[in-house]
Amino acid sequence: MKTKLSVTLGRLKLKNPVIAASGTFGYAEEFKDFLDLKKLGAIVTKTLTLKPRQGNPAPRTCETPAGMLNSIGLENPGLEIFIKSKLPFLKRTGVPIIMSIASEEEPEEFLELVARINLIKEAAAIELNISCPNVRGKDNLISQDAEATYKIIQEVRKITDKVLITKLSPNVTSISAIAKSAAEAGSDALALINTLGGMSIDIENRRPKVAAGIAGLSGPAIRPVAVKMTWEVFNAVKLPIIGMGGIMDTASALEFMIAGATAVGIGTANFIHPGVGAEIAAGLKNYLLKNKISDINKLIGSLEI
Amino acid sequence: MKNFQLQAKILAQTKIKNSYWRCTLRAAPIARLARPGQFVNIKISAGLTPLLRRPFSIHGISGDKLTLLYEVVGQGTQILAQKKAGESLDIIGPLGNGFELKSARPALIVAGGMGAAPLLFLATKVKTLVLVGAKTKEQLLCVQEFKKSGCRVKISTDDGSAGFKGRVSELLKHNLAGYNTIYACGPKPMLKAVAEVAKKYKLPAQLSLEEHMACGIGACLGCVVKTKDGLRRVCKEGPVFLAEDLIW
Numbered sequence: 200m201k202t203k204l205s206v207t208l209g210r211l212k213l214k215n216p217v218i219a220a221s222g223t224f225g226y227a228e229e230f231k232d233f234l235d236l237k238k239l240g241a242i243v244t245k246t247l248t249l250k251p252r253q254g255n256p257a258p259r260t261c262e263t264p265a266g267m268l269n270s271i272g273l274e275n276p277g278l279e280i281f282i283k284s285k286l287p288f289l290k291r292t293g294v295p296i297i298m299s300i301a302s303e304e305e306p307e308e309f310l311e312l313v314a315r316i317n318l319i320k321e322a323a324a325i326e327l328n329i330s331c332p333n334v335r336g337k338d339n340l341i342s343q344d345a346e347a348t349y350k351i352i353q354e355v356r357k358i359t360d361k362v363l364i365t366k367l368s369p370n371v372t373s374i375s376a377i378a379k380s381a382a383e384a385g386s387d388a389l390a391l392i393n394t395l396g397g398m399s400i401d402i403e404n405r406r407p408k409v410a411a412g413i414a415g416l417s418g419p420a421i422r423p424v425a426v427k428m429t430w431e432v433f434n435a436v437k438l439p440i441i442g443m444g445g446i447m448d449t450a451s452a453l454e455f456m457i458a459g460a461t462a463v464g465i466g467t468a469n470f471i472h473p474g475v476g477a478e479i480a481a482g483l484k485n486y487l488l489k490n491k492i493s494d495i496n497k498l499i500g501s502l503e504i
Numbered sequence: 505m506k507n508f509q510l511q512a513k514i515l516a517q518t519k520i521k522n523s524y525w526r527c528t529l530r531a532a533p534i535a536r537l538a539r540p541g542q543f544v545n546i547k548i549s550a551g552l553t554p555l556l557r558r559p560f561s562i563h564g565i566s567g568d569k570l571t572l573l574y575e576v577v578g579q580g581t582q583i584l585a586q587k588k589a590g591e592s593l594d595i596i597g598p599l600g601n602g603f604e605l606k607s608a609r610p611a612l613i614v615a616g617g618m619g620a621a622p623l624l625f626l627a628t629k630v631k632t633l634v635l636v637g638a639k640t641k642e643q644l645l646c647v648q649e650f651k652k653s654g655c656r657v658k659i660s661t662d663d664g665s666a667g668f669k670g671r672v673s674e675l676l677k678h679n680l681a682g683y684n685t686i687y688a689c690g691p692k693p694m695l696k697a698v699a700e701v702a703k704k705y706k707l708p709a710q711l712s713l714e715e716h717m718a719c720g721i722g723a724c725l726g727c728v729v730k731t732k733d734g735l736r737r738v739c740k741e742g743p744v745f746l747a748e749d750l751i752w
Binding site: 222225230257264266269419470472 | 506507508509547552553554555556557596715716717718719721722723724725726727728729734735
């Protein structure tokens with residue numbers, strides 16, 4: 200039986216729905232010993248800013264029940280150094296590269312970043328990270344404000360034909376309201392969810408276990424929240440969704456697709472099983488064969504409720 | 505250097521004393537490549553508890569076998585200590601940079617507490633004087649093993665229950681004459697003290713650091729330390745750093 204695994208995010212065609220999520224896959228080279236990178240549908244870069252960022256003080260991570268907290272603070276070498284020292288390897292993989300970007304001074308920095316990325320032929324899409332909880336004040340994310348979300352996407356949309364993905368925060372009252380704003384402003388796809396705000400305390404010294412205090416929770420612990428938000432957004436807007444949050448294996452990836460995700464982001468699982476992305480891509484194919492489903496697109500949003 | 509992920513069979517699990525254990529694994533590709541100072545990252549249980557891998561220094565190599573020395577300190581090591589010979593562990597390695605062995609000789613080795621873990625492997629290559637320090641006699645590790653590997657050993661304990669009474673960094677001051685390089689591993693305050701001694705006597709020191717890690721392969725950027733050149737990853741640019749490059 201022939202099975203179709205390819206999906207599309209706007210004009211971006213992926214050979215399968217498995218995407219290595221931003222911030223959990225370095226710049227791909229770190230993973231080359233553990234899987235055939237070509238088996239991935241796409242790779243999202245660690246979020247880039249215009250200038251290099253040093254990030255937050257250590258300790259930056261700690262383990263929590265079925266999850267982990269991180270506050271890296273968007274450490275990255277800046278766009279120019281990325282282009283010189285990281286992009287060549289990514290290009291050679293032949294896998295679509297999604298450039299994740301963030302800005303300390305929007306909209307100016309976003310527009311400058313996008314103008315530069317417009318010139319990179321191999322950049323298949325741009326992911327606007329307007330939901331990183333570890334910069335720009337803790338309760339002041341663009342993606343927590345429907346109007347600010349609309350404004351920034353609209354400005355970026357005006358200057359680029361690249362496929363535009365908007366990454367949304369779960370730390371909101373209604374993620375559907377933000378998703379609608381993003382859709383109206385011209386985003387081609389949505390990625391959700393970024394990490395949930397969290398905290399963990401060392402009771403011996405009464406200090407937070409992550410130096411920054413508040414951090415972002417990821418891993419299987421947040422999966423039910425992420426599946427629910429995927430389902431909500433699927434019902435609220437027509438845009439394709441990259442669903443993510445605690446995907447560890449094929450079964451958890453399928454949950455997101457049935458809830459309405461067109462593609463799935465693999466995050467924390469990359470830290471534990473660096474080859475898991477390729478395993479999930481193969482697992483999805485086996486699921487289709489076993490269940491006699493000819494096209495993975497038939498699964499998207501197929502939840503019966 | 506190439507990394508491997510494999511199922512390593514546990515060949516032996518031995519309780520040394522108190523909460524200290526030694527574990528021997530069969531992991532041929534890793535054992536063949538590993539250098540002193542490198543580490544492996546282990547998924548201790550197949551399930552979600554603990555979720556992340558745990559890093560362990562490579563304590564020794566023999567053919568296709570790899571030995572670890574660990575102390576039961578938390579959930580991960582508790583579960584590890586219950587594993588029996590014949591069971592397997594999902595391990596990744598060899599990770600990190602390891603000690604630079606071409607440094608000026610003669611060198612001396614300073615092991616504080618669990619710092620003995622990577623240093624015994626080093627001692628088999630650099631047969632020299634080893635200073636072994638701990639809080640008490642009960643917590644001294646690998647004294648016989650260092651001797652068996654062809655090293656001379658001097659001991660310090662904070663409470664004076666064995667050897668020199670005081671910090672191992674104090675013992676270091678009394679034994680520096682004639683040495684050109686220091687290798688050290690141990691708790692952070694001890695390493696800081698060793699770095700100060702090294703600076704004072706203008707000796708290069710290679711220090712093996714420890715930090716919380718999520719991935720161990722350079723992707724998560726969780727395990728950074730401050731250096732003169734900015735933040736560096738303990739798992740990738742480390743765990744061994746030159747003392748003069750570190751900012752404490």
